[in-house]
Amino acid sequence: MSEEINIKMLNKLDKERMVYSKKIININVGDKVFWESTDKGHNVEFIKGGVPDGVEKFKSRLNEDVSYEFTIPGIYAYWCTPHKSLGMIGFVIVGDDRSNLDLIKKIRFFGQSKKLAQALIDQI
Numbered sequence: 001m002s003e004e005i006n007i008k009m010l011n012k013l014d015k016e017r018m019v020y021s022k023k024i025i026n027i028n029v030g031d032k033v034f035w036e037s038t039d040k041g042h043n044v045e046f047i048k049g050g051v052p053d054g055v056e057k058f059k060s061r062l063n064e065d066v067s068y069e070f071t072i073p074g075i076y077a078y079w080c081t082p083h084k085s086l087g088m089i090g091f092v093i094v095g096d097d098r099s100n101l102d103l104i105k106k107i108r109f110f111g112q113s114k115k116l117a118q119a120l121i122d123q124i
Contacts, residue, residue, distance in 0.1 A: 019087070020080075035060070077089070105121060
């Protein structure tokens, strides 16, 4: 049976600004992630080169809740398009498959995301 994991898109969480409520999640193949547009001005965009082979481009509209069913195992890197340089990034690990980790390490993050991405990738 598949699960649905909820992630909130937030302007503030504790002392952080422009964040997803969860930065790294582990799910099973077939599970869905639901990104809730709790605060306005955010979206979800899979990062080019940051998803397993065979995954289509995915980018939600601003201010809209969106869900995605993960059918291909691997690591998915994503960000909020307008706030990617402010550190609004996240990772979904599907099926405990880290086979595309080397590609994830090659993503060119910038701004505040650069340091945060390195810390998160170290946890993966």
